[in-house]
Amino acid sequence: MKLNYLLILGAITLTCGCATQASLTQPQLQPTTASPVSSTPKQSIKSGTFVAGEHETTGGARIVRENGKYYLELDKTFKTSPSGPDLFVILHRSDDVLATTQPPVYPLKNGDYVVLARLQNYSGAQRYAIASNINLANYQSAAIWCRQFNATFGTAKLSVSLPKK
Template sequence: MGRVRKSWIVGVLVVALAGVGFGLYWFQPWKLWQDETVDEALPVAVGSAAPPTGTSETGTSETGTSETGTSETGAPATGTPDAGPLTLAQGDLISHEHDTSGSVKLVRLADGSHVVRLEDLDTSNGPDLRVLLTDAPVKEGTAGWRVFDDGRHISLGKLKGNKGSQNYTVPADLDLTRYSSVSIWCDRFDVSFGAAELARA
């Protein structure tokens, strides 16, 4: 009986330790106390933008259509350089699951390429945070936490830092008239840390 009981206790401990290890890996709670500040200047130009590796525009797969290479006005993109960076839309971040502040700008650069720029971002760190460009409305409270992957959305890449000002390249063939918000999105738990509605400038 003693050996059986000892084996049972060892088995329980192994399972418990494995569970704790998996929980630490999955939730990464230490990140809530680790800040990463990234400050970038607004780029002069980013050249031809392409979708980040491993991302896709899920809204198109749902409708069976593809992006047409139009500009933010819906007209064909010409690639004609402008005088300099131009803010096309902007908005302030509101808090969702975590306290979040700062502003978001959609900027057209001199060569016709686009970036989403986060300015004075201040949010919590967390596992697998990404910057999503979406067509979802921005709602306050828990009703707005999980809506950003429901419709048309595209990941612009992993969040570079939970504090600071950063630029995220927008794919060149995206019809920007179909997108109206940006979310700091935790892809692991499908929840928004914070989001901003983009109002046309």
């Protein structure tokens, strides 16, 4: 209500040609308390781009550290086939999850990978927590893997990210 009154008063004084600095000032706002900002900015550790395995898979992946925790992030350009009935996001020890000739993609062996979670969406940005007991130095790639058929849909070789200057 006070703001409407000031706007009307300001319009009247402007049309009269007798505006003063006092009549054009904005009403005083009460100070607000700022919400806390994250103490640690997000830091990119490793990143890579998906290549197709048994199904077309595209987009980027990166491991980030935020507030002392690690996450695997798939970027907004990520996309894979919806034909897998049992898709998971994994980290793999090898930087060459795919066979040298494609197809076929060799099946994954127990102990060579760690499952992060079931794939949330077939496309778009998504984030997966990495358990604190996982040594990231032991894992060189991220992959989209169908557990039921032991089929690798696509993989991204994760290289160390250089700091931005």
